[in-house]
Amino acid sequence: MPTAISVRGLSKHFDEVRAVDGLDLDIADGEFFSMLGPSGSGKTTVLRLLAGFEQPTSGRIQLGDDDVTDLPPYARDVNTVFQDYAIFPHLSVRQNVEYGLRVKKVPRGERRRRAEESLATVRLEGYGERRPHQLSGGQRQRVALARALVNRPKVLLLDEPLGALDLKLRREMQIELKEIQREVGITFVFVTHDQEEALTMSDRIAVFNEGRIEQLATPVELYEQPSSAFVAGFVGTSNLLEGAVARALLGADGPFVIRPEKVQLVAPADGPAPDATTCVAEGVVREVVYLGATTHSVVELDAGAILTVSHQNSDRSIDAALERRDQRVVLTWRRDHLVSLGGSDPDSPVNRAASPEEETA
Amino acid sequence: MNLLRRLGRGIGAIPRSGRRLLRRSGARVGLLLLPPMLWLGLVYLGALAALFVTSLWGQNSFTGNIERVWTLDNFRDLLTIEVYRTITLRTLGIAALVTIVDAVLAFPIALYMAKVASPRLQRLMVIAVLMPLWASYLVKAYAWRGLLAQNGLIDSIASPFGLGTPGYGLLATTITLAYLWLPFMILPIYAGLERLPNSLFEASADLGAGSGMTLRRVVLPMAFPAVVAGSIFTFSLSLGDYIAVRIVGGTGQLLGNVVYDNQGAANNLPFAAAVATIPVVVMLVYLAAVRRTGALDSL
Structure with a gap:
């Protein structure tokens, strides 16, 4: 072109x-x-x-x-x-x-x-x-x-x-x-x-x-x-995982980014075991923010980071989400939804996105 | 602020019922505005009214005493006696000429100040434009008398080119008045141009207009109300002036001289008052004419 x-x-x-x-x-x-x-x-x-x-x-x-x-x-x-x-x-x-x-x-x-x-x-x-x-x-x-x-x-x-x-x-x-x-x-x-x-x-x-x-x-x-x-x-809301937290949860320093809508929030009893494709982290819900179409839950992980989780308000069970404040929950997300910003880690789940120069060419 | 505080302290001395009344903002604002309104109403508009009333009185031609009987003789004389008609038209002409000269001189200066000069230079230029106003009017008029004299500065500079000083007369009066009132034209145009967002100039260039075209199609039409606002000053100040013409005008006479002479030598106050109403009426007509341009909003 x-x-x-x-x-x-x-x-x-x-x-x-x-x-x-x-x-x-x-x-x-x-x-x-x-x-x-x-x-x-x-x-x-x-x-x-x-x-x-x-x-x-x-x-x-x-x-x-x-x-x-x-x-x-x-x-x-x-x-x-x-x-x-x-x-x-x-x-x-x-x-x-x-x-x-x-x-x-x-x-x-x-x-x-x-x-x-x-x-x-x-x-x-x-x-x-x-x-x-x-x-x-x-x-x-x-x-x-x-x-x-x-x-x-x-x-x-x-x-x-x-x-x-x-x-x-x-x-x-x-x-x-x-x-x-x-x-x-x-x-x-x-x-x-x-x-x-x-x-x-x-x-x-x-x-x-x-x-x-x-x-x-x-x-x-x-x-x-x-x-x-x-x-x-700058583009959208994102959760940054890096340093000790990333090492504890993901086995690498990162930094990693996970988008709020890619994270599921479940009760502790329903939490799956972590495996090659799924990441699991436990934490406490600190804040629940109702935004109309979506609800944001702010979760403080036991590992130390604070993650925002968003879910569609597609049914009317918002009350359940609102009642979760201060309760223990388990967060899970797919490993391939993590975006690695580090690039130095050969085992990073996702390769670093193409650099601007390559894009321009 | 000081005035407000002093006023506040004064209110303390008023009994409570009165204080409650004054606390209502309307009453307080009214009290604040009373002195200036009195000044404007009595001293200014009242004097103007007195002028009109006086112009409708007559003078005993034998004793020279003012006769307080209603008459339109003064205005009839003004309209019918040739010399007054000439002087009126001459005064209007010179005021118009001074206004045009000032507009032509002021526009590029104001444009440079508002849109080209750096903020620092801009401030310096505003001061430079205002500075002549700090000097005495008489000093400036006499300075022009010296400049315009035979063998004066203008004469000696122009003579190698076969030119000379225009001498004292109406041209010298126009030059002097144009010099005296120039700041009153520059400042409104400067203020008007400064208000225009730069994006308008950029938009014009962006749409393909060179600077000349932008000047003609955007800057001039948009600055026009500001020019008219400046002209209100230069025109009215020129209409009433009588000193400059005395100093550099030679034998030429303007309306101001007629007023002055009738007050002094002739001691015909009613006729002087009638002559003095001419500029007032002319300015009222002028203001009514320019009202539609929005010039009065940019004063």
């Missing part, structure tokens, strides 16, 4: 801070690519470098076959959906959407037609004459999207565009964005700090930490095979 964006050795230093540090990255044509990370991890800086709002300290950026590193934003075939939408308040919705075409001297008739099309894509037909201040947050977000899409850029950059929306609307927009991306076939580069959002929408996700990519993988790989404690902790 041809690459839409290719980045080599990209760095951006603000005085002493290395916001982006020697980044290599290839994004395929038509891909929905997410950059996920906590604030200050460098993901937004990468986006701004791609858009041309910042000049890199070193490194090259290629867009398709063209080196765009030294081009100003207006000469790059990318468009941005800004976090604050950056809708021009003095222009109507239509004028906002037409702005890019207008500065490129596209004739009026075509401008109109494409603006209408673009507004239809984001389901804002008939909103052309509205003023930005008459729109809700979600509608403004759509206008920003239409204004960018109307230019048919090679790549669309989205800087946490759903951050300001409420949860319900955000979920709807996640699905809609994905649909729109499939429909228009443009490469989307999506910046977010919301791991659920990244998992929902992306073809591939790059997890950023301190200016570098910790792991670059598909959502499933990222969740099931995190390559570091940072990724495991």
Whole structure:
């Protein structure tokens, strides 16, 4: 598949801070690519470098076959959906959407037609004459999207565009964005700090930490095979077992990660014997947290670690779970559900997930 | 804060029933606002009302005493006597010219301050813009008189190029007024531009607009209310000025001079009051006209 964006050795230093540090990255044509990370991890800086709002300290950026590193934003075939939408308040919705075409001297008739099309894509037909201040947050977000899409850029950059929306609307927009991306076939580069959002929408996700990519993988790989404690902790809830605890329970130093939903919680009498495929650990339930669809039990293991166990509330026996507080239980999980982050242990149950470099290649 | 505390201590001396009343926030706020409201109401608006009333009185042409009888003679004279019509139009013209010159000069300075300069330079520039306001008005006007004099600084710099000083007159008045009121134009535009999020500029560039296009299609339209806000200052200050024209205006006369002369030499207070209402009326009309631009929100 041809690459839409290719980045080599990209760095951006603000005085002493290395916001982006020697980044290599290839994004395929038509891909929905997410950059996920906590604030200050460098993901937004990468986006701004791609858009041309910042000049890199070193490194090259290629867009398709063209080196765009030294081009100003207006000469790059990318468009941005800004976090604050950056809708021009003095222009109507239509004028906002037409702005890019207008500065490129596209004739009026075509401008109109494409603006209408673009507004239809984001389901804002008939909103052309509205003023930005008459729109809700979600509608403004759509206008920003239409204004960018109307230019048919090679790549669309989205800087946490759903951050300001409420949860319900955000979920709807996640699905809609994905649909729109499939429909228009443009490469989307999506910046977010919301791991659920990244998992929902992306073809591939790059997890950023301190200016570098910790792991670059598909959502499933990222969740099931995190390559570091940072990724495991940032993407979803995870239980870390390491050192003496890991040695006592699993016979190796680890560290190991086990996801809460992979662990079963049973009464002590029902606990199976540990064998080659099953791990067993005893402990005391310290806390039970009811979350609607699931319940989380926080279990303090006799071996020393604290594990979170989640189970679906698929029947209505929640009371039973809630009554377990301070009771002894046995936790079991399949050995092959453990993810080893150590890599040094040849007997580790699961090999370390592929490193970012291998993924990129 | 100090004022609040002192007020609080004062409340202690009031009997309990009164204190309970004052504790209700409405009464307390009202008490706090009373002195400034009195100032605004009596000293300011009251004086303006007195001005209007005075303008409707007459003067005994023989004794020069004010006659407190209602008459529209002053306004009739203003409208029918040629020289006053000329002076009014001239004053309006100069005020408009000063405003335009200030807007043209102030915009790039304000844009640089708000969007280009580093935060440190930004603060320094705000101080630099304000600094001329700390100097005496007369000093600045006389400084211009010196600059514009025959064989003055401007003359000696311009003469090698075959040019000279414009001399004293309406042009010199315009230059001096434009210099005096420039800070009043820079600061509102600066404040207006600073409020604009940078993402708007980036969005414009992102959508393919070069800096010239961004300036024309985004910055100027969005800064317009701020420019109008600044123009309210420069225009009204120019309308009422009478000192600059005295110092650098040569024989030229503006409305301010007419007011001054009628108060002093002619001692015709009612006519001076009538002349003084012209700028007030002009400004009210101007404010009503610019209300729709949203300029009043950015003051």
